[in-house]
Amino acid sequence: MSDTEPVDWSKQLFDDFVAAGITLFPYVPDAGNKQLIKYAEEHNGVRPILLTTEEEGVAVCAGADLVREKAVVCMQSSGVGNIPNFLSFVNGGRFPILMMISMRGDYGEQNPWQYPMGQAVDPILTAMGVLLFRVDHMDDLAPATEAALSATFKSGKSAALILSQRFLGAKAF
Amino acid sequence: MTPAVLDRRKVLSQLFPNPDDYLFVTGLAGSARDTAGLTKDGTNLFTMAGAMGAATSMGLGVAMSAPNEKVVVVTGDGELLMNIGSLATVATIAPENFSIICIDNGCHGETGGQTGHTSNKTNLKMMAEGAGFSSTLLIESEAELEQGVSFLNETPGPRFIHLRVIDGAPTVFKRNMDLAECRIRFRSAF
Numbered sequence: 308m309s310d311t312e313p314v315d316w317s318k319q320l321f322d323d324f325v326a327a328g329i330t331l332f333p334y335v336p337d338a339g340n341k342q343l344i345k346y347a348e349e350h351n352g353v354r355p356i357l358l359t360t361e362e363e364g365v366a367v368c369a370g371a372d373l374v375r376e377k378a379v380v381c382m383q384s385s386g387v388g389n390i391p392n393f394l395s396f397v398n399g400g401r402f403p404i405l406m407m408i409s410m411r412g413d414y415g416e417q418n419p420w421q422y423p424m425g426q427a428v429d430p431i432l433t434a435m436g437v438l439l440f441r442v443d444h445m446d447d448l449a450p451a452t453e454a455a456l457s458a459t460f461k462s463g464k465s466a467a468l469i470l471s472q473r474f475l476g477a478k479a480f
Numbered sequence: 481m482t483p484a485v486l487d488r489r490k491v492l493s494q495l496f497p498n499p500d501d502y503l504f505v506t507g508l509a510g511s512a513r514d515t516a517g518l519t520k521d522g523t524n525l526f527t528m529a530g531a532m533g534a535a536t537s538m539g540l541g542v543a544m545s546a547p548n549e550k551v552v553v554v555t556g557d558g559e560l561l562m563n564i565g566s567l568a569t570v571a572t573i574a575p576e577n578f579s580i581i582c583i584d585n586g587c588h589g590e591t592g593g594q595t596g597h598t599s600n601k602t603n604l605k606m607m608a609e610g611a612g613f614s615s616t617l618l619i620e621s622e623a624e625l626e627q628g629v630s631f632l633n634e635t636p637g638p639r640f641i642h643l644r645v646i647d648g649a650p651t652v653f654k655r656n657m658d659l660a661e662c663r664i665r666f667r668s669a670f
Contacts, residue, residue, distance in 0.1 A: 331544060354544060357572055359565025363537040370505065370541020373526055373666045378541065396531045400659035
C-alpha cells in the first residue's frame with residue numbers, strides 16, 4: 308500500500324468496526340493495520356492496545372465479551388501461528404471473536420520465509436472453528452466486513468476478515 | 481531465597497474479605513481452584529482449565545471494558561511466565577481498576593510438581609517492575625499478607641502481587657468446567 312492510495316479502505320473498515328460497536332483494538336503492528344490503528348488512536352471512543360503476541364489479543368477480546376463489549380484483534384497472518392491454543396476457549400466457550408488478518412505469504416509474496424505460515428492460515432483457523440471472510444478486491448471489503456461482523460456479533464461465531472496480498476499489495480524487499 | 485511458608489488455601493480469603501466486590505479471571509489449575517473456593521464458583525468468576533497464559537490478557541479485556549469494576553487476575557508462576565509479555569501490555573495501558581495476584585509455588589503443581597523457573601533464578605516481582613508496574617508487592621509472610629489488603633485498596637493500579645506459597649495442594653472445590661456455560665453465567669450476571 309502506498310500513502311497515496313486513492314481509496315482509504317482503512318478508514319472505511321475502521322468506520323464499519325466503530326459502527327458495529329467495537330471499542331477495543333488489540334493489535335500486533337503490521338503494515339496492513341498501521342493506518343487502521345492510527346484511526347483508533349485518534350478516536351476518542353475506542354482504545355488501541357499494543358500487544359506483545361497475537362494470542363494476548365484473542366484473550367483481550369474474550370475479556371471484553373465477558374462484560375458485553377466488543378473488540379477486534381488485528382494481526383499479520385504470521386500471528387495466526389501464535390494463537391491456536393487460545394482458540395480453544397473461543398471454540399469451546401463459544402466466544403464471538405473477530406480477527407482482522409493482513410496476509411503475508413500469499414499472492415505476489417517475495418520473501419520465502421513468509422510462505423509456510425501464510426499458506427497455513429486457512430487450515431489452522433478452519434481447524435479451530437473460525438469462519439473465514441476473504442477480501443481480494445476493494446469491492447469485497449464492505450460485504451466481507453459486514454458478513455464477518457454479522458457472523459460474530461449477531462450469530463455468536465468467531466470469524467476472521469482476511470485481507471489478501473492481492474488486496475493489500477505485496478510488499479517489495 | 482527464604483523458604484516459602486504460606487499455605488495457598490488460606491491466602492485469598494485474607495486478601496479478599498469481600499470477594500463479591502470484584503470480578504475475577506483466573507489461570508488454570510491451582511489458581512482456578514483457589515479462586516473458585518474463594519467465590520464459591522460465583523458469577524463474578526471466570527476460570528480456565530486450559531489455554532495456559534491467557535489469564536492476564538483476558539482480565540485486561542474485562543478491566544478496560546468495565547472501568548467501574550475492580551478486576552483481579554489470579555494466576556500462577558507457570559501460567560504468567562507462559563505469556564510474560566502481557567505484563568508489558570498491561571503496564572502500557574495502565575488500567576487503574578486492575579490487579580494481578582501471582583500465586584508462586586515454584587513448581588508445576590498440576591502436571592506432577594516439576595520444578596519451575598521461580599525455584600531457580602527468576603524473580604516475578606522484578607519482571608513486573610521491569611515491564612513497567614510501579615505498584616508491586618512481595619508477600620511471603622502473614623504480616624505481608626495483611627499489608628496486601630491495604631496495598632490492593634490504596635495503591636494506584638495496575639497492581640502486581642507476587643505471593644510466594646509452599647508447594648502444597650490447592651483448595652478443593654468442584655467448579656463448573658463447561659466453559660460456554662461459564663461465559664454465559666458471567667455475562668448474564670454483569
